[in-house]
Amino acid sequence: MRCVVMVLLLLAFTPLQSAELDKDLADFKREVLEVNKRLLLLEEELLFPADTQVGIYVSLDVGHFFEPDSITLEMDGEVIASHLYTEKEVRALRNGAVQRLAVANVKNGGHELVAFVTGDGPQGTEIRRGVNGQFEKGHGRHFVQLHIEDDSAKQQPRFRFRDWR
Amino acid sequence: MRILLFCLSLLLASHTWGRLDQAHQVQEPAYGEVAYLYLQGEYFAALTRAQMALERGEVTHHRADLQVLLGAMYSAYGMPEDAQKVFSTLLDTQVSDSVAQRAWIHLAGLFYRQGKYREALQTLDEQIGEPPSELAETYHSLRAKILMRLGRYEEAAESLDAFAADHPLNAYLRYNLAISWINGEHPSLGQEWLWQLANLPPGEAETDAIKDKAMLALAIYMLRSEQEPRALQLLSAARADGPFADESMMLYARALLIENQPSRALPVLRRLDEMSIQRRAVQEAQLAIPILYDQLGHQSQAKVGFETAIARFSSLDAYLVDLEARIASGEWFSAMVGEPQWSTAMDPVPRFLPQRVSSFPTFYTWFATAGFQQGWNQYHELMRQQNLLALWQQKMPALDTLLHAQENKQKAMRPQAKALLKQLSNQNFQGQLGRLGRQFDEAVDDQDPLPFATEEERRLWQAQQEARDLTGGWGEMARPDMIEKLDFYRGLLLWEMQEDIVPRQWQRERELNDIQQLLEKNRDLRTRVLYAANRVDRLEHFSKELPELQRMLADLQQRGEVLMRRQQYGLQAAAFEQITRTRNRLKRFSATAHEGLADLVYRSLRESRPQRSSAPVPDGVSP
Numbered sequence: 001m002r003c004v005v006m007v008l009l010l011l012a013f014t015p016l017q018s019a020e021l022d023k024d025l026a027d028f029k030r031e032v033l034e035v036n037k038r039l040l041l042l043e044e045e046l047l048f049p050a051d052t053q054v055g056i057y058v059s060l061d062v063g064h065f066f067e068p069d070s071i072t073l074e075m076d077g078e079v080i081a082s083h084l085y086t087e088k089e090v091r092a093l094r095n096g097a098v099q100r101l102a103v104a105n106v107k108n109g110g111h112e113l114v115a116f117v118t119g120d121g122p123q124g125t126e127i128r129r130g131v132n133g134q135f136e137k138g139h140g141r142h143f144v145q146l147h148i149e150d151d152s153a154k155q156q157p158r159f160r161f162r163d164w165r
Numbered sequence: 166m167r168i169l170l171f172c173l174s175l176l177l178a179s180h181t182w183g184r185l186d187q188a189h190q191v192q193e194p195a196y197g198e199v200a201y202l203y204l205q206g207e208y209f210a211a212l213t214r215a216q217m218a219l220e221r222g223e224v225t226h227h228r229a230d231l232q233v234l235l236g237a238m239y240s241a242y243g244m245p246e247d248a249q250k251v252f253s254t255l256l257d258t259q260v261s262d263s264v265a266q267r268a269w270i271h272l273a274g275l276f277y278r279q280g281k282y283r284e285a286l287q288t289l290d291e292q293i294g295e296p297p298s299e300l301a302e303t304y305h306s307l308r309a310k311i312l313m314r315l316g317r318y319e320e321a322a323e324s325l326d327a328f329a330a331d332h333p334l335n336a337y338l339r340y341n342l343a344i345s346w347i348n349g350e351h352p353s354l355g356q357e358w359l360w361q362l363a364n365l366p367p368g369e370a371e372t373d374a375i376k377d378k379a380m381l382a383l384a385i386y387m388l389r390s391e392q393e394p395r396a397l398q399l400l401s402a403a404r405a406d407g408p409f410a411d412e413s414m415m416l417y418a419r420a421l422l423i424e425n426q427p428s429r430a431l432p433v434l435r436r437l438d439e440m441s442i443q444r445r446a447v448q449e450a451q452l453a454i455p456i457l458y459d460q461l462g463h464q465s466q467a468k469v470g471f472e473t474a475i476a477r478f479s480s481l482d483a484y485l486v487d488l489e490a491r492i493a494s495g496e497w498f499s500a501m502v503g504e505p506q507w508s509t510a511m512d513p514v515p516r517f518l519p520q521r522v523s524s525f526p527t528f529y530t531w532f533a534t535a536g537f538q539q540g541w542n543q544y545h546e547l548m549r550q551q552n553l554l555a556l557w558q559q560k561m562p563a564l565d566t567l568l569h570a571q572e573n574k575q576k577a578m579r580p581q582a583k584a585l586l587k588q589l590s591n592q593n594f595q596g597q598l599g600r601l602g603r604q605f606d607e608a609v610d611d612q613d614p615l616p617f618a619t620e621e622e623r624r625l626w627q628a629q630q631e632a633r634d635l636t637g638g639w640g641e642m643a644r645p646d647m648i649e650k651l652d653f654y655r656g657l658l659l660w661e662m663q664e665d666i667v668p669r670q671w672q673r674e675r676e677l678n679d680i681q682q683l684l685e686k687n688r689d690l691r692t693r694v695l696y697a698a699n700r701v702d703r704l705e706h707f708s709k710e711l712p713e714l715q716r717m718l719a720d721l722q723q724r725g726e727v728l729m730r731r732q733q734y735g736l737q738a739a740a741f742e743q744i745t746r747t748r749n750r751l752k753r754f755s756a757t758a759h760e761g762l763a764d765l766v767y768r769s770l771r772e773s774r775p776q777r778s779s780a781p782v783p784d785g786v787s788p
Contacts, residue, residue: 018735021728021731021732021735022243024728024731025243025543025546025547025728025732026243026244026245026246026247028547028550028721028724028725028728029242029243029244029546029550030244030247031717031721032550032553032554032721032725033209033212033213033216034216035554035557035714035717035718035721036213036553036557037213037216037217037220038710038714039557039560039564039714040213040217041217041220041221042564042707042710042711042714043560043564045703045707046564046567046568046571046707047567049700051693051696051697055194057194057197057198059191059197061190088204088205088206089201089205091204092200092201092204092205093201095200095204096190096191096197096200097191097197097198097200097201097203097204098191098194098196098197098198098200098201099198099201100194100198100201108693138689139689139692139693143194145194164194
């Protein structure tokens with residue numbers, strides 16, 4: 001009997017209800033997005049207040065001579081992030097997107113960053129490189145970019161940290 | 166056709182950002198971050214990040230670009246109303262031509278998805294005209310799709326010619342157009358296009374599948390247009406392991422039968438018969454085999470064939486009845502969904518894994534439809550969002566504790582900070598420094614050495630001044646040589662002080678500059694203390710917001726559950742429909758098999774009656 005009722009219910013699912021479901025789903029997604037945004041903003045402000053926040057980003061321009069495989073990032077001698085790249089992530093970086101590698105709290109003043117990068121270079125050669133950089137944390141949020149770019153003259157990748165204001 | 170269009174829309178969505186191997190300068194991290202998520206197909210995470218960036222005002226240079234991206238993501242994420250709103254608002258403002266063109270193309274795409282084909286074409290023709298090179302592929306593929314929907318095939322073909330022939334989109338669109346040609350006014354042109362597609366060099370699974378599909382369509386067309394020998398030639402080369410293998414084999418067997426070659430058709434059908442009976446082609450083969458044996462005069466094998474067919478149809482029907490019950494109870498759906506593993510709430514929806522479903526052969530054609538894929542993805546999207554909401558619910562106590570800890574810290578520190586700020590304002594360090602600066606300038610202008618004198622020199626100067634005052638009081642009693650001596654010492658002291666006055670002034674100037682720098686640092690610290698002291702307002706706002714968010718989470722979780730159930734019922738209803746259709750077909754096939762068997766027995770009886778005395782009964786057929 002239960003099955004028959006269930007079957008009748010199932011058969012009552014018409015295309016009209018499907019359109020209504022699509023609309024309800026869109027409304028639901030909108031509200032989930034809103035709540036997720038508000039909670040993320042709140043969480044970020046509680047965990048990483050703007051005055052102490054530093055964000056470290058990775059960009060790849062254009063990536064003919066380098067395909068990243070992994071990155072380990074140290075700040076003031078402590079490892080703060082490690083990342084292994086997927087094919088999709090590398091493709092996104094090559095298309096000009098930027099990855100937020102780490103976000104941390106630091107005091108105002110000078111700080112040192114060291115990144116250990118591995119990946120494939122020209123003709124599939126393995127590249128391992130250490131990159132050093134300093135930044136001066138001041139008032140407000142601070143962004144630092146690990147920029148990987150092609151050095152056409154040397155046919156090699158070039159790595160450097162730079163402030164991103 | 167529908168699944169191809171679905172694939173097309175996915176491919177198009179990935180082409181909205183840019184192209185490989187082109188330097189692309191992102192000037193704001195928030196925009197780059199949104200793009201990073203978007204290009205990986207993580208629309209939910211990208212949408213959230215884009216909304217955060219807009220709310221916090223993190224994007225100024227790329228604001229218009231971000232809005233185009235936001236609209237494209239809304240559209241791809243099944244939120245067409247939001248997408249239209251974003252594009253309309255953006256296009257009402259002053260934006261660059263490049264941004265406007267991208268927005269118009271996305272808007273036309275949105276109209277296309279909503280079935281507003283004329284509106285979509287009008288948007289493309291009136292607002293874009295000649296597209297820029299980086300948008301040409303998106304533009305022409307969209308235009309070709311719209312024109313096909315409007316039945317304007319010649320123009321659609323012209324649009325397809327405008328972009329690279331080796332592009333995967335091109336193959337899909339050419340296939341669709343070729344089918345339209347064949348069913349319309351230019352069958353020979355359609356045949357030519359299908360032939361080109363069928364002869365594409367083998368490559369990835371996607372290319373091979375479209376080759377197979379083109380070959381199948383071509384063979385059907387040839388059979389319809391009485392080109393059986395060519396159809397046979399084509400089908401004999403079809404792959405026996407591709408996604409369309411069973412259909413190709415069935416078609417091959419039919420072509421052989423049309424060509425009156427039953428002995429060649431039989432092994433093909435037998436090979437097909439080895440596959441799962443849940444497939445339609447196998448069911449047909451199951452019925453065709455005994456009929457063919459009968460035609461070839463192998464009555465005993467025909468009888469066995471009919472009996473096997475009846476038994477297999479009956480067993481499949483029993484399985485389908487059981488499957489219906491499992492669908493109705495929700496057991497089938499639960500088994501199909503399994504337990505998707507997400508490492509974080511922001512991960513994309515997992516891929517559909519048909520291997521997990523024992524009833525896969527029953528539904529494999531339905532699983533490949535856009536309707537199923539859309540419903541399946543929506544269900545998983547809901548599941549992911551429920552997962553996300555549950556994670557936030559778990560985090561809420563921690564957020565609450567963190568908020569209270571920060572509030573308490575603020576309450577304790579705020580009076581101290583305010584007192585410090587008040588003390589600093591009372592000191593008026595900047596005013597004092599200003600005065601010192603003015604004094605320095607005056608001393609430099611007057612070349613007065615005293616302000617730059619050392620402590621010792623000041624003491625000597627003071628003593629000498631006092632001695633002069635004292636001797637001045639003695640009047641004529643003072644010895645003249647004493648006054649001369651004092652004047653001499655005064656002159657000597659002045660000479661010593663003025664001898665290195667420039668280094669002394671530099672030294673003082675440096676000290677003043679150092680003080681200025683210290684004051685600037687002090688000012689920066691004051692700003693931070695002021696900011697921290699006033700952060701309590703923001704924390705108060707959060708403490709009011711947190712319970713509200715908690716209520717919203719609970720409400721959304723309830724709504725999510727209802728929506729998941731509705732989506733599940735939708736998919737179950739569609740599965741039930743598939744089963745009903747299959748069962749009806751099985752009834753027909755079973756009836757035909759029974760009829761065939763009865764006819765066989767009847768014929769053997771009729772044959773045996775007059776020859777009862779002379780002829781033997783055929784093997785296996787009992788009277």
